[in-house]
Amino acid sequence: MNEQEAVPGVRLMSALVVRAPFDASILPAFEAKGGAVDIEWAPTTVLMDNIEKGARGDAIIVTVPAMDELVQRGIVDAASRVELVDSRIGVAVRAGVEHHDISTVEALVQTLLNARSVAYSLGGASGIYFQKLIAQLGIADQINAKASTIPQGFTARQITEGNADVAIQQISELLVVEGVEVIGPLPEAVQSTTSFSAAAFVGCENADAVAELFDHLRSDASAIAYREKGLELR
Template identity: 50%
Template structure:
């Protein structure tokens, strides 16, 4: 690998929480290859790439990766599968946790909330809106929605703007001072699947490939699992 060469990474927010630990480990092993990471929802990353912003590697949803490879933006042979990240709900620690063990219980909990926060730009928030339609409460929830374009929905709990936050569990856990009460019920659960790849125009493709190999290591796997994610084969 090239020495003293930075690796620029565009990454979905889903893996940001464990990445603090992972980046520290990477730098211990590869001190001459620091990471420059741009975090954001997959939709924002796709826009950056379409605008021609340079990077060496990208971590996005499986669906987006399929598209980027088809378009020749990502080198197909470089692709690695990382994690499945389930969607969950969070509250403040002192709040009483509602029952969300079934679809009907989830519906009652959402309707009883003063405000529910989800992200309009993130994969989990986009999917959650389809869940609200499925439950027949889309209009009712519009009146008590606190939506954000991107970022961590649990931050709105801390700010006092919502009493339930919905997002991938890994993203909820990135915010200190909140409590995850559980995943969505199986009947309406849709984990976000995450892939990584090296960009076709990468300035440091060797370094990017080494980083992706590291993210498939046993050590990285343990860090991902600690934040509620399961490894993809």
């Protein structure tokens, strides 16, 4: 892309998972090259609901299963699809407090049970998985009796607002919130990796700008930015 020529702004619908690296360096670098992006941030489930109601943009970033559905239904252009990042779920606490042990499943269970309140998102992929996990571990009733749940957004804000002392979410999403620390990923035995894809909507009139953006999102510099925020370029 010519640095002297600005491309039309891309209207992007995006899952929250990439917000931290996008805000930190990926989007500023794209804008420095003349690009422009207008982003609607929401969990994949919310974006899919909005699409069902007729919402569209130029491009979208959602989980792989959701993208598979959009391709099958002819809503996005399969030829434009790129695989973007893999994301893991982590645990956060307030910055400066003692880091609880979550190195094993048993330790994780004890940390969750000892917490005053555990925050998770009802609409996000991590929260949907966490609900299944605590049910499998046999602690759903105890956790949900004191949980600080949100419909969507960043769960770690429940820590900074004083509502919870432990937050569960994609690591990259936890890192968006200042004043908290990620104490680690979930133990491998109960970890869930979520993969995300990007694609242009069928009939997109801004295809060249979308292609420029997708190339940038998969660049070596972007790969480094993802890694710094707990993601891995696919």
